[in-house]
Amino acid sequence: GRVSYQQKQTEYRLSGVNLVEIDLLRNGPHTTAVPLAGLQLSTTKFDYHVCVSVAAAPHHVFVSPIQLADRLPAIPIPLDAGVPHVTLDLQSVFDRCYDEGPFAALAKYDLRSPEPPLTPDQQIWAQGILRENDLVLGTRE
Numbered sequence: 001g002r003v004s005y006q007q008k009q010t011e012y013r014l015s016g017v018n019l020v021e022i023d024l025l026r027n028g029p030h031t032t033a034v035p036l037a038g039l040q041l042s043t044t045k046f047d048y049h050v051c052v053s054v055a056a057a058p059h060h061v062f063v064s065p066i067q068l069a070d071r072l073p074a075i076p077i078p079l080d081a082g083v084p085h086v087t088l089d090l091q092s093v094f095d096r097c098y099d100e101g102p103f104a105a106l107a108k109y110d111l112r113s114p115e116p117p118l119t120p121d122q123q124i125w126a127q128g129i130l131r132e133n134d135l136v137l138g139t140r141e
Contacts (some may be wrong), residue, residue, distance in 0.1 A: 002031060009033060018078040019053040022090065026068075027115050034061045050090070054078045068118070069125045109135055 012019050013033060021032040025048070030036040032051040039049065046065030052075060053061045064073045072090035079085060098104065109130055118126060 002029060005031060013053060013055075013058065016055045018055050019051075020075070020077060021051045021053075022048075023051070024048050034063055039063060039065075050075050052076060052078065056081050068122050 009019065009021075009031075019033060023032050030039075032039075032049065033053045034049075034051045039046075039051075043049070043063060043065040045067065047068045048066040050064040050066070050073060051061055052063075055078075062076060064075060066072060072094055074087050074089040074091075076085040077088050
């Protein structure tokens, strides 16, 4: 899937369309249009990131680094040239999808350790979220 995605990514960028990528994977090879070395140099520590490439300015990308415990950002969504971007609040979108979809019932929050493992601070944060939302570790009440 990664090779296919990168081929499509290149196709989009060469065809002059705007590209919005949301990388919510904490592990595995880098895939977004912004080079990993540049991303690591130009941002703070991050677990995830958003990359917005605008066709009219192919060498300039908007990047939003995200740490696990951060609220997902509101990001600019580019439209046609000369049309102001619209702002998309990713956290609101993800909250709505989670709340209205089957994800809460399907998630197995404590059956295995995430890869890569959470840091001690991230473990404390995650356990707090589980308790706050009445998700009993290992089971659903």
